[in-house]
Amino acid sequence: MSLVEVDALHRVFRMARRTEGVTAVNRVSFSIGAGEAVGLVGESGSGKSTIARILVGLERADSGTATIEGVDCLTPARGRAERLRRARAVQMVFQDPNGSLDRRVPIGEMLQRTLRLHGRSASTAAARAEALRLLDQVRLSERHAAAKPHELSGGQRQRAAIARALAVEPKLVVLDEAVSALDVSVQAQVLDLLAEIQRDSGVSYLFVSHDLAVVQQLCQRTLVLFRGAIVEQGPTGRVLDTPQHPYTQLLIASTPGADWDPERVVRDRMTFTQRMAVLSEE
Numbered sequence: 001m002s003l004v005e006v007d008a009l010h011r012v013f014r015m016a017r018r019t020e021g022v023t024a025v026n027r028v029s030f031s032i033g034a035g036e037a038v039g040l041v042g043e044s045g046s047g048k049s050t051i052a053r054i055l056v057g058l059e060r061a062d063s064g065t066a067t068i069e070g071v072d073c074l075t076p077a078r079g080r081a082e083r084l085r086r087a088r089a090v091q092m093v094f095q096d097p098n099g100s101l102d103r104r105v106p107i108g109e110m111l112q113r114t115l116r117l118h119g120r121s122a123s124t125a126a127a128r129a130e131a132l133r134l135l136d137q138v139r140l141s142e143r144h145a146a147a148k149p150h151e152l153s154g155g156q157r158q159r160a161a162i163a164r165a166l167a168v169e170p171k172l173v174v175l176d177e178a179v180s181a182l183d184v185s186v187q188a189q190v191l192d193l194l195a196e197i198q199r200d201s202g203v204s205y206l207f208v209s210h211d212l213a214v215v216q217q218l219c220q221r222t223l224v225l226f227r228g229a230i231v232e233q234g235p236t237g238r239v240l241d242t243p244q245h246p247y248t249q250l251l252i253a254s255t256p257g258a259d260w261d262p263e264r265v266v267r268d269r270m271t272f273t274q275r276m277a278v279l280s281e282e
């Protein structure tokens with residue numbers, strides 16, 4: 001059995017009763033092995049965040065099943081102990097790290113609080129040492145430990161959010177567009193860091209991104225989502241080099257490469273939108 005097993009996950013958003021609603025997630029099934037990084041790609045609105053949020057308990061599913069280490073993660077957690085246990089199974093890193101960092105609390109103190117909450121440090125001295133170790137793991141220092149989130153750069157803040165997620169030693173980290181707001185060189189640093197942490201700790205990632213180049217750098221396997229459904233999945237190299245589904249082919253064709261030409265992109269975007277319309281009618 002894989003670390004994560006998702007079967008026929010389904011979610012429809014209805015604005016009002018009796019309206020047809022939007023099928024955000026359409027009978028999605030996939031698995032994630034222990035120590036595996038899986039990319040979830042698709043254009044805006046394809047349902048990526050909804051899947052991510054369902055797995056961490058921030059959104060409910062209408063039907064389907066999802067387990068982490070064989071334990072159901074769809075039924076709302078009952079009680080504090082169960083919530084903490086789930087937090088140790090799966091953590092999430094958001095595009096905007098401010099959502100998971102308290103702006104009044106210095107980074108080091110925030111990590112110590114997380115460690116104490118999960119019983120991961122026997123004493124204050126042990127919590128302080130472990131917080132510094134976590135910061136070191138994401139290339140932040142004692143100086144950063146004393147800083148509040150707004151005193152850090154965007155890249156440093158995201159690394160602090162990653163350290164917070166890792167503090168509980170989760171089995172799975174769900175990263176939702178976690179490097180999208182960073183400039184390209186900082187993005188590369190954070191991706192290198194994530195790959196190193198994965199190698200060293202054996203953590204698994206579900207890496208949500210609209211950016212195929214980013215997924216290629218980190219993920220061993222990729223799932224392609226179109227209108228809420230997985231249309232293609234496989235080893236990342238195979239999916240990107242020889243995409244089988246027309247939607248994957250369109251996604252790849254519209255990604256800027258070395259020969260990027262803005263005029264061609266505008267032209268292709270038109271074609272992309274028109275061809276997408278045809279695809280969705282099929």
Ligand SMILES: Nc1ncnc2c1ncn2[C@@H]1O[C@H](COP(=O)(O)OP(=O)(O)OP(=O)(O)O)[C@@H](O)[C@H]1O
Nearest residue numbers: 013022024042043044045046047048049050051210
């Ligand atoms: N809370 C909500 N209420 C109503 N509709 C929603 C809600 N959340 C998502 N949706 C709809 O579900 C669909 C999937 O949205 P989702 O955010 O999962 O896509 P996404 O692929 O993550 O997009 P993006 O890359 O832009 O974040 C969209 O049509 C969106 O409008």
